[in-house]
Amino acid sequence: xxxxxxxxxxxxxxxxxxxxxxxxxxxxxxxxxxxxxxxxxxxxxxxxxxxxxxxxxxxxxxxxxxxxxxxxxxxxxxxxxxxxxxxxxxxxxxxxxxxxxxxxxxxxxxxxxxxxxxxxxxxxxxxxxxxxxxxxxxxxxxxxxxxxxxxxxxxxxxxxxxxxxxxxxxxxxxxxxxxxxxxxxxxxxxxxxxxxxxxxxxxxxxxxxxxxxxxxxxxxxxxxxxxxxxxxxxxxxxxxxxxxxxxxxxxxxxxxxxxxxxxxxxxxxxxxxxxxxxxxxxxxxxxxxxxxxxxxxxxxxxx
Amino acid sequence: xxxxxxxxxxxxxxxxxxxxxxxxxxxxxxxxxxxxxxxxxxxxxxxxxxxxxxxxxxxxxxxxxxxxxxxxxxxxxxxxxxxxxxxxxxxxxxxxxxxxxxxxxxxxxxxxxxxxxxxxxxxxxxxxxxxxxxxxxxxxxxxxxxxxxxxxxxxxxxxxxxxxxxxxxxxxxxxxxxxxxxxxxxxxxxxxxxxxxxxxxxxxxxxxxxxxxxxxxxxxxxxxxxxxxxxxxxxxxxxxxxxxxxxxxxxxxxxxxxxxxxxxxxxxxxxxxxxxxxxxxxxxxxxxxxxxxxxxxxxxxxxxxxxxxxxxxxxxxxxxxxxxxxxxxxxxxxxxxxxxxxxxxxxxxxxxxxxxxxxxx
Numbered sequence: 001x002x003x004x005x006x007x008x009x010x011x012x013x014x015x016x017x018x019x020x021x022x023x024x025x026x027x028x029x030x031x032x033x034x035x036x037x038x039x040x041x042x043x044x045x046x047x048x049x050x051x052x053x054x055x056x057x058x059x060x061x062x063x064x065x066x067x068x069x070x071x072x073x074x075x076x077x078x079x080x081x082x083x084x085x086x087x088x089x090x091x092x093x094x095x096x097x098x099x100x101x102x103x104x105x106x107x108x109x110x111x112x113x114x115x116x117x118x119x120x121x122x123x124x125x126x127x128x129x130x131x132x133x134x135x136x137x138x139x140x141x142x143x144x145x146x147x148x149x150x151x152x153x154x155x156x157x158x159x160x161x162x163x164x165x166x167x168x169x170x171x172x173x174x175x176x177x178x179x180x181x182x183x184x185x186x187x188x189x190x191x192x193x194x195x196x197x198x199x200x201x202x203x204x205x206x207x208x209x210x211x212x213x214x215x216x217x218x219x220x221x222x223x224x225x226x227x228x229x230x231x232x233x234x235x236x237x238x239x240x241x242x243x244x245x246x247x248x249x250x251x252x253x254x255x256x257x258x259x260x261x262x263x264x265x266x267x268x269x270x271x272x273x274x275x276x277x278x279x280x281x282x283x284x285x286x287x288x289x290x291x292x293x294x295x296x297x298x299x300x301x302x303x
Numbered sequence: 304x305x306x307x308x309x310x311x312x313x314x315x316x317x318x319x320x321x322x323x324x325x326x327x328x329x330x331x332x333x334x335x336x337x338x339x340x341x342x343x344x345x346x347x348x349x350x351x352x353x354x355x356x357x358x359x360x361x362x363x364x365x366x367x368x369x370x371x372x373x374x375x376x377x378x379x380x381x382x383x384x385x386x387x388x389x390x391x392x393x394x395x396x397x398x399x400x401x402x403x404x405x406x407x408x409x410x411x412x413x414x415x416x417x418x419x420x421x422x423x424x425x426x427x428x429x430x431x432x433x434x435x436x437x438x439x440x441x442x443x444x445x446x447x448x449x450x451x452x453x454x455x456x457x458x459x460x461x462x463x464x465x466x467x468x469x470x471x472x473x474x475x476x477x478x479x480x481x482x483x484x485x486x487x488x489x490x491x492x493x494x495x496x497x498x499x500x501x502x503x504x505x506x507x508x509x510x511x512x513x514x515x516x517x518x519x520x521x522x523x524x525x526x527x528x529x530x531x532x533x534x535x536x537x538x539x540x541x542x543x544x545x546x547x548x549x550x551x552x553x554x555x556x557x558x559x560x561x562x563x564x565x566x567x568x569x570x571x572x573x574x575x576x577x578x579x580x581x582x583x584x585x586x587x588x589x590x591x592x593x594x595x596x597x598x599x600x601x602x603x604x605x606x607x608x609x610x611x612x613x614x615x616x617x618x619x620x621x622x623x624x625x626x627x628x629x630x631x632x633x634x635x636x637x638x639x640x641x642x643x644x645x646x647x648x649x650x651x652x653x654x655x656x657x658x659x660x661x662x663x664x
Contacts, residue, residue: 203439206398207453207504208428217455221443 038165049171056117056170060251063109063116071109072096079282083289091285095278104275110252111242112279114170118177118238123231126182130189130230131215140190147183155180155244163248173250177241184233192226193219228291232284239280317605317649320619320642327376327508327540328397333406334370335392335564338363341404349405354563366392367564370406374557377538379530381555383545389564390544394510397542398431399423410508428457432501436513438493440485446472446496447481453504464503471499475529491522495529502533511543515550527553548587552576552596560584573601594624594660602659603640603649612647613637619648627656 005013018026038045063071079092099108133140159176166172196219204218220227246254253272260269336344336357344352344363354365367389374380384390395401396408399415408415410430418426432453440449447468454464472481475495485493494514501509511530515523527550534541545551551558552572559569568580576596579585600619606612615638617626630638630653642648 197437197439199435199437199439200441202400203433203435203452205400206427206431206433206510207456208424208426209456210424213456217452218441221441224443 034161034164042165045165049166052174053169053171056113056174059117060110060113060170063113064106068100068105072100079286082286084293085289088282088285088289092282095282099275099278102271102275104253104256104272107252107256107272108275108279111239111254111276114174114177114242114245114250114252115235115238115283118174118181118241119231119235121174121178122182122185122234122238125178126185126230126234127189127227129182130186131193131219133186133190134193134219143186143190147186150179151183155241156247159244159248168249170250172248173242173245176245176248177238180241181234181237184237185230188226188230188233189223192223192230195226196222225291225295228287228294232287232291235283235287236280239276239283242276317603318642320600320648324373324375325377326373327410328374328380328542329407329409330370330372330374330393330396331407331409332369332371333367333393333396333408334404335366335389335396335401336363336404337366345405365564367396367403370566372559372566372569374540374542374559376540378556379534379541379543379554380557380559381543381545381551382559382561383548383551383555384561385546387563388561390546390561391512392564393561394512394542394544397508397510398427398433428453428504430506431508431510432504432506434494434497434501434509434511434514436517438485438490438497438517440493440496440500442485445482445484446477446488446499449485449496450499450503452500468499468503471503472496474502474533475499489522490518491526494518494526498526498529498533502537507540509539509541511541513544513546516545516547523550530554548591552591560587573597577601594627595622597623597659599623599626599640599651599656600648602655603651604655606639606647606650612639613650615639616641616647617651619643623656623660626651627653627660630656 075096076089076093080086080089083089099105129143133143155176158179159172162172162175166175200218200222201214204214209217242250242252243254243257246252246258253276256272257269257276259265260272334345334348335341336348338344338361341363344357344361348357348365348368354368357363357365370393382390382393392401396403397410397415399408399418403416406416410426413426415423415426441452444452447465450468450472451461451464454467455461469481472478475498477492477495477499480488480492485496488496494517497514501511515526518526530541531554543551543554545554555572557569558572558575560567560575562583568575568584570578573596575584576588576591576593579588598619599617599621602623603619613635615629615633615635617629617638617640619640619642621629626638630636637650637652639647640649640651
């Protein structure tokens with residue numbers, strides 16, 4: 001032992017640590033307290049999340065159990081309406097047909113419904129927080145480290161309390177995805193608003209705009225391209241998280257991937273993985289094309 | 304030609320020929336210190352601490368120091384200075400975009416610095432309008448929608464405001480471009496939109512922050528003409544910021560020259576060109592084309608009593624260049640100069656005119 005210490009005293013050699021007894025004590029107190037608390041309020045939580053649960057189930061039902069051709073046409077129409085590009089629309093058509101061909105239609109629809117809800121929730125939460133961060137430097141300083149934690153903390157870690165509180169199912173899955181997918185929305189909303197041309201903001205002030213008028217007339221419209229990037233990133237994050245979310249009971253492509261890992265089903269894993277990639281690319285291209293279309297008039301068109 | 308024999312007995316001293324001036328904006332003892340704790344240092348600055356001391360010892364920068372000026376109603380006041388002179392800062396005190404550290408900015412007797420957030424908003428909506436160097440237009444709005452911005456903010460319905468907007472767009476020469484987006488227009492045209500937006504507000508005070516500095520020289524002169532032409536009729540109180548002395552002399556009824564946050568000299572363009580207050584101003588006006596700036600009024604000599612007035616009469620408002628042209632073409636040595644009221648006030652000869660055109664020391 002002493003040899004690896006280069007002759008240093010123990011205090012400088014081995015990192016100082018809590019005694020294992022006090023660590024055990026802390027663990028027991030926190031875990032026990034948490035368990036008791038959850039046991040106490042779990043009926044309340046169940047009641048509170050019931051509507052959400054019903055909404056998630058309903059949407060999944062609508063996606064997965066409607067005749068495929070209707071869902072297909074709706075998706076293709078959305079892709080075209082957003083991108084106005086035949087290339088992207090054709091890509092979407094081929095991706096969806098290929099997914100159906102290999103028998104993953106149902107699972108893909110389950111995943112799509114989950115991603116849709118999670119993206120909407122992430123935007124609803126992220127947009128106002130991003131606006132708040134853009135308005136106040138103090139708020140930004142407070143929010144940014146929290147976002148760092150949300151993005152780097154391994155999702156399995158926060159899944160533990162989420163599962164303890166909400167049990168297994170779609171709701172904890174959704175929470176896990178939202179925690180992961182909201183930060184880019186907040187960051188890019190903040191960035192987009194802060195990057196709005198100072199002179200245009202000053203012009204708005206000089207004409208006597210209220211904060212609300214400034215937000216709706218100037219800041220949000222001018223940061224729209226960045227906001228669209230935020231939504232795009234949120235969708236991508238949500239798609240990548242559905243595999244992890246499947247560990248707490250979310251169905252769809254993620255669950256298949258999880259099974260494939262457990263059973264070493266090579267083909268099944270890859271097919272499901274590629275199905276995820278295909279819808280990710282379709283979403284990404286369509287939403288980016290939409291964002292670019294929105295800022296068309298800001299491009300210089302003369303000389 | 305008027306009969307001049309009656310007024311031949313005019314006294315040897317020149318009568319005054321000044322314009323009646325009503326101040327619209329009164330700035331009194333204004334100081335602005337930038338930094339985290341301006342209040343701690345204001346007294347020291349008032350007692351004479353210099354800009355560099357304030358910066359070196361306390362890390363604060365002195366934006367404006369002891370600004371005292373009155374900007375006349377219904378005319379164009381130009382605040383001139385090089386970059387960093389505090390001219391834009393001063394302009395922003397007038398509509399409260401920047402609050403002073405000490406001092407007052409009075410408009411219609413109201414101190415802008417003492418207004419609450421809500422009062423300030425109402426004040427900006429109705430009393431002032433602003434034009435920006437880089438135009439400050441909203442790229443997602445059409446020319447018409449940009450022009451209506453101020454009226455939208457006031458809560459005026461589009462039904463009411465649209466004719467107003469269209470009228471101003473026509474006045475600034477952009478008819479037919481109403482539905483274009485700003486990026487589809489050239490710089491000069493974009494600034495016309497900025498001007499239309501400011502005028503549509505119908506505010507008595509118009510603030511123009513280096514409004515034409517970003518434009519090509521020819522377009523700039525063009526826009527100056529547009530502004531002067533509009534002002535002929537509108538008679539707004541315009542405060543115009545520029546770093547270009549030629550522009551200041553062309554537009555300004557009154558010119559305030561700022562240097563390092565202090566007023567170096569203020570007065571009419573002629574005052575400044577004819578009587579520079581210090582070396583800084585002298586260096587500035589050296590390159591000015593005096594023939595086009597100095598008005599005949601300024602070099603008029605008293606007329607000797609008991610001689611008759613010269614038969615050629617010239618208005619006191621014409622420039623030396625114009626006077627020289629008239630004197631040489633009529634082949635007369637001396638001319639009578641009329642006062643603003645049109646009465647004979649004094650005389651000049653070609654020699655006076657030429658000497659004043661050339662003097663550069």
